[in-house]
Amino acid sequence: MATEIERKFLLDGEAWRPLAVRSQRMEQGYLVDAAAMEGGFARCSVRVRIAGESAWLNVKSARLGIERAEYEYALPLPDAKAMLRDLCRGRVAKTRHFVPVDAYTFEIDEFEGENQGLIVAEVELERVDAEVPRPAWLGREVSHLARYYNVHLIAHPYARWSTRERAGEED
Numbered sequence: 001m002a003t004e005i006e007r008k009f010l011l012d013g014e015a016w017r018p019l020a021v022r023s024q025r026m027e028q029g030y031l032v033d034a035a036a037m038e039g040g041f042a043r044c045s046v047r048v049r050i051a052g053e054s055a056w057l058n059v060k061s062a063r064l065g066i067e068r069a070e071y072e073y074a075l076p077l078p079d080a081k082a083m084l085r086d087l088c089r090g091r092v093a094k095t096r097h098f099v100p101v102d103a104y105t106f107e108i109d110e111f112e113g114e115n116q117g118l119i120v121a122e123v124e125l126e127r128v129d130a131e132v133p134r135p136a137w138l139g140r141e142v143s144h145l146a147r148y149y150n151v152h153l154i155a156h157p158y159a160r161w162s163t164r165e166r167a168g169e170e171d
Helices: 034-038 077-086
Strands: 003-011 022-032 044-051 054-061 067-074 091-101 104-111 119-124 138-141
Touching: 022 077, 044 077, 054 077
Parallel strands: none
Antiparallel strands: 003 067, 003 119, 003 138, 022 044, 022 091, 044 054, 054 067, 091 104, 104 119
16 A cells, blocks of 8 residues: 655745755646545545646545555546546646755645645655654644645635634634
8 A cells, every 4th residue: 555654834934945956836636625525425535636747646545644545646648637627626736846855855835826825845754753854944734734735725725714724823
């Protein structure tokens, strides 16, 4: 079984920007989305993602936390475009910036559209108990908060969050 071990963080400032070694625009939608998971109809999300000229189908277990089952398969780009257009209720667009820190690479997602203003850093780990480097620009951990997951941002975009939610007072 494929397992993803990933921690999510908010950012504290812009000091990470000059450290990015590359950036890539991504667009994704869900065939099985947050509404299905919240309604108890699904035990996983199913995502279609396009990044550049590549595309993938991703299946991820619905539970919160840093360790989840995840499967990913390459898709022909025309199929992925058709799925996004015809089968997904909404889309998330973002630019992913890759920032190396020690032996890790932080993937910093800067969201667009209704999620503009939200920036989240993710880092994949080999073990649940692995030590994560904490550069000064890395803020509060949000790994266990559903609203920061891409699958939830389609139904609950950042633009609609209350001031208290944006400030983290409702966590």
